[in-house]
Amino acid sequence: MSAGIERPPVIAPGYTPATVTDKISAVVLNKTPRWWYLAFGVSFAALMLLLLTMAKLLVLGVGIWGVNIPIAWGFAIVNFVWWIGIGHAGTLISAILLLLRQTWRTSINRFAEAMTLFAVASAGTFVLFHTGRQWLAAYWLFPYPNTMGLWPQFRSPLMWDVFAVSTYATISALFWFVGLIPDLATLRDRSRSLVGRHVYGMLAMGWRGSARHWHNYEVASLLLAGLATPLVVSVHTVVSFDFAVGILPGWHATIFPPYFVAGAIYSGFAMVMSLSIPLRKLFGLEDFITMRHLQNMAKIMLATGLIVAYGYAIELFMAWYSGNPFEQYMMHNRILGPYGPIWFCLILCNILTPQLLWIRKVRNSVGMLFAISIVVNIGMWLERFVIVVTSLHRDFLPSSWDMYTPTRWDWAFFVGSLGLFFSLMFLFIRFLPVISIFEMRTIAKGVPEEKPEVHA
Amino acid sequence: MSVLSRFFPRHVAPGIGKAGPREGGGELPPHLYGVIAEFTAAPALVQAVHRAREQGYVVMEAYTPYPIEELNDAIGHGPSRVPLLVLIGGILGGLGGFGLQYWTSAVDFPLNIGGRPPNSWVAFIPITFECTILVAGIAAVLGMLVLNGLPMPFHPVFGVDRFQLASRDRYFLMILARDPKFRAGDTFRFMETLGGVHVQDVED
Numbered sequence: 001m002s003a004g005i006e007r008p009p010v011i012a013p014g015y016t017p018a019t020v021t022d023k024i025s026a027v028v029l030n031k032t033p034r035w036w037y038l039a040f041g042v043s044f045a046a047l048m049l050l051l052l053t054m055a056k057l058l059v060l061g062v063g064i065w066g067v068n069i070p071i072a073w074g075f076a077i078v079n080f081v082w083w084i085g086i087g088h089a090g091t092l093i094s095a096i097l098l099l100l101r102q103t104w105r106t107s108i109n110r111f112a113e114a115m116t117l118f119a120v121a122s123a124g125t126f127v128l129f130h131t132g133r134q135w136l137a138a139y140w141l142f143p144y145p146n147t148m149g150l151w152p153q154f155r156s157p158l159m160w161d162v163f164a165v166s167t168y169a170t171i172s173a174l175f176w177f178v179g180l181i182p183d184l185a186t187l188r189d190r191s192r193s194l195v196g197r198h199v200y201g202m203l204a205m206g207w208r209g210s211a212r213h214w215h216n217y218e219v220a221s222l223l224l225a226g227l228a229t230p231l232v233v234s235v236h237t238v239v240s241f242d243f244a245v246g247i248l249p250g251w252h253a254t255i256f257p258p259y260f261v262a263g264a265i266y267s268g269f270a271m272v273m274s275l276s277i278p279l280r281k282l283f284g285l286e287d288f289i290t291m292r293h294l295q296n297m298a299k300i301m302l303a304t305g306l307i308v309a310y311g312y313a314i315e316l317f318m319a320w321y322s323g324n325p326f327e328q329y330m331m332h333n334r335i336l337g338p339y340g341p342i343w344f345c346l347i348l349c350n351i352l353t354p355q356l357l358w359i360r361k362v363r364n365s366v367g368m369l370f371a372i373s374i375v376v377n378i379g380m381w382l383e384r385f386v387i388v389v390t391s392l393h394r395d396f397l398p399s400s401w402d403m404y405t406p407t408r409w410d411w412a413f414f415v416g417s418l419g420l421f422f423s424l425m426f427l428f429i430r431f432l433p434v435i436s437i438f439e440m441r442t443i444a445k446g447v448p449e450e451k452p453e454v455h456a
Numbered sequence: 457m458s459v460l461s462r463f464f465p466r467h468v469a470p471g472i473g474k475a476g477p478r479e480g481g482g483e484l485p486p487h488l489y490g491v492i493a494e495f496t497a498a499p500a501l502v503q504a505v506h507r508a509r510e511q512g513y514v515v516m517e518a519y520t521p522y523p524i525e526e527l528n529d530a531i532g533h534g535p536s537r538v539p540l541l542v543l544i545g546g547i548l549g550g551l552g553g554f555g556l557q558y559w560t561s562a563v564d565f566p567l568n569i570g571g572r573p574p575n576s577w578v579a580f581i582p583i584t585f586e587c588t589i590l591v592a593g594i595a596a597v598l599g600m601l602v603l604n605g606l607p608m609p610f611h612p613v614f615g616v617d618r619f620q621l622a623s624r625d626r627y628f629l630m631i632l633a634r635d636p637k638f639r640a641g642d643t644f645r646f647m648e649t650l651g652g653v654h655v656q657d658v659e660d
Contacts, residue, residue, distance in 0.1 A: 017521055018625035143556060151560035155569055160582040163553075167586040171593045178597055182623070189620040205607035208614075209622055211531050213604045214523035219536040220600035224593055227542075231589045238582055441522040441625075445498070 010104050010443055012287035017441035020288075024437045025190045027283050032430060035282065040426040046419020053412045054129060062132050064409040071392045071404040076130035078384045079414055081239055082267070083123035083421075084165065085260075085380065087172070088232055089268020090116025094175060095228035098221070104296060106439040107288045111279065111429070112272050113176040118424040119271075120169045122417040127165070129413075157241035164238040171231055175224050181207050182217070182438040236264040243387065249330035250391030253318065259311030266304035266350075267380035269297050273373035275425070277366055279434065288435055295363045301376065302357040308383075309351045326396065334390045338403060343386055349379025489612040489660040490517075491644050492630040493652035494621075498524055501627035504650040505530045508631060511646060515635035519613070519628040538599045545595025546588050553587025554580055612660050630658060 015023075056064060067074040090112040097105040131137035139146045140153070141162050152159050184204035191197045207213065240260035243251035273294065280289040319331035335343050353375045356362045363369065394401045428434070495501045498520065505518055509532065518527050554577075561567070562574035572579070601607070613619055613630060622628050629650070631643055647655045 016625065021521070021624045143560060149565060151565055153567075153569060154557040154561055154583060155572055155576050155579040157582075160586075163583045163586040167590040170590060174593055174597045178600070186623040189623045202609065205601070206609050206611055207606065208517075208611060209519050209521060211518045211520070211524075211527040212533050213606075214520065215528040215533060216536045216538055216600045216603045218523050219538045220596045223539060223542050223596045227589050227593050227596070231586075234582065234585060234589075241582075438522050445522070 010292065011107065011290060011440070015287070015440075015444040017444050020440040020444045021186060021190075021437055024285075024288075024433050024435050024440065025187055027285075027429070028187060028431060028433055029190055029192065029196070033282070036426065036430060040423065040430075043419050043422035043426055046415050047423045048419070049412055050125070050416025050419055053409055053416050054125075056409065057129055057413075058134070062130065064407065065413075066405050066407045066410055068402065070395045070400050070402060071389060073130075073388050073392060074404055075406050075410040075414060076126045078381070078388050079417060080123045080126040080130075081384045081388075082381050083119045083126070083417065084168075084239060085236060085264035085267045085384075086271045086377075087116040087119035087123070087168075087268065088236060088261070088264035089272050090114070090119075091168075091172060091175075091228050091232040092265055092268065093272070094179070095225040095232065098225045099229060103443060104293055106443055107290070107293055107435055108272060108276055108297075109439075110176075110179065110436045111275065111434045112268075113172065113179065114425065114428045114432075114434075115268075115271060115275060116172045117169075117176055118421045118428075120165070120172060121424065122421045123165070124169065125417055125420065126413070127161075157238065157245045160238045161242055164235045168231060168235045171224070171228055175228060178217075178221065178224065179436060180432060181205065182209060183433045183436060185209065186437050187433065233261055236261045243391075248391050248395065249324070249326045250334065250387065253315065255311055255314045255318070259308065259314075262304045262307035262311065263380060263383065266301060266308055267377060269301045269304065270373040270376035270380070273297050273301070273369060274377060277370045277373075279429065283429075283434070285435065288440065291364065291366075294366065294369050298357050298363045298369055298372075301373070302354055305350065305354040305357075305376070312347070312351065330391060330394070333394050334386060337390065337394070339386065339390045339393070342382055343390070346379055346382040346386055349375045350383060353379070487660045488633045488640060489658045490630045490632040490638075491640075491647050492613065492616055492619075492628055492656060492658050493647040493650055494618060494654040495627040495629070495650075495652045496625075498627055500651050501629055502527060502530055504629050504652065507650060508629065508646075512637045513631050513635050513643075514637075515632040517613075517630045517632065519619070519622040519630070521623055521625060521627070537603060538596060541595045541599035542592050545599075546592035549591025550584055550588035552591065553584040556587075557583060612658050616656065616658055618654060618656075 011020075065074055065076070067076075090109075093105050093112040094109040094116075097109070128134055128137070131141075138144070139148065139150060141159075143152050152162075181204060184200050185207035188197055188200040188204050191200055237257040237260065240256035244253055244256040246252060276289050276297075277294070280286050316331060319327045322328075334340070353372055356368070356372060362372075389404050393404055493504065495504065501518060501520065502524070505516070505527065508516060509530070514532065516531060518531055520527065557580040558575055558577075561576070561580075566574040613628075618626070619628065629647070629652070631638060631647065633640075635643075637643075644655060644657070
């Protein structure tokens, strides 16, 4: 093979099942690094801010947010859609790439799945708390026999959303936990502390890795992957229905489902990239999360980013082609109206910046990839802001036109949700293996055993 | 055996019930669970399984640090029953999801919403789909656990100190004492000929 088309290996050479086991479990079993306390402390402080905001909201109501008529969906829905979209890359990596037998996914699937789970948790706080009186929301969200004899309205996309997101949360949690079982057994066998052996032992549920165990396990994993694949596509499709089924210009578009799903994967891969780059550095996991992983993720970002660009283009085209004055005004207002600068930022972040990924040099630069992934994360957040706010703030009746300005409690809730996400993430990377150990053993057994220079 | 040790993994307290290598034969000791051999490579384990099967042993367990496809066939376990459970779960979930919407919207409390029929089956598709996935997925996980006999915090094999390496880079084969062909001394000696590095008894 010529050097030009040679691919970097999935993991650095020289690893055996024994050394990958020791290296990954050492991250969990060794002493807590000092930076962890600082990082977790900052995240935990933000989480406390979330709890404070929630308490304030429960006492005073959603009036503490900047929402009002006509902009009844503000930060809560922007952030909900942003978080749930981020989650999608985890399922894509763990399920779709498993079905496609992409072995490179092994190094990143565990923490991408964890990211999914925590992103869905953060998304959940917004949908739960934007309902206003959360204690009354139960009867129109969940079909339980209540004293009023009422049932939820199943013809509404908002109900589909409840089922889609709660199914997604459940299946993601199960998929993640099932993936962890053999590794929990590994930690049970490696842990030197009594508490560690007990806790990991109980969680591993007596996993022994027998031929029968593995066989049922492999079949169950494949089936879960097969089930999660259409699920992940359905979730953001249903989220887009929340908008598309409404008759509001800017929402009422058939392009929404595919464009939302592509956007979700786009932002999700950006987040996986933003997380994996510092993670591999801090824990010295560059041999496992290699340049090949980062390059593959960059390529997927580029591809999904182009689908998103197509979505924007079609929105523009349809506004003109439909001949509908409301559609045309919506687009005009979106670009040249009071929120116009945000639209231009969105194009810069989501469409223009990622084009740098065409350049091989950029894909080979860890710093550039990190920067681009952060820009895309911001861009996808702006996209949701533009879709939610600019469509609502000038609706059909000019007398009700208004501006939306987030209050400090809006910002506190958003920062708090980041705190929830990162607190869970830091707990996860401290107490559970960030890379699937048993799957790495499967890869390591096939790696030619050259004498390594990369590790002692 | 105390209640506690039934519920906690045995290797939490190494030394309790530890079984050492036994020399020679003799009668079946009362607490013998099986004989276990340790291998350093996967092909050696697969070959050992084939040889044990040739010798007529049928009740055995092979432990590996990662899944090895041919091992399940070699050891004579049939195909997994997880797919059947997932199918049943999916059908029940789909029927349940649609049934819930049909019954609440068309039977128990029909409401005219935007002139749609009480049984608006098209609008019921997304939730039917989600319920199908949900129950099928739960069936996959619970089915896998039940078929594997998990959770089972205690197992005699955890009494073997070296078994901790089964989750690292060692491969184990255990012939259980309840195998009809099992004879304490003979089986032990047979396992020593399989090319493993270490053979020892496993106590119940």
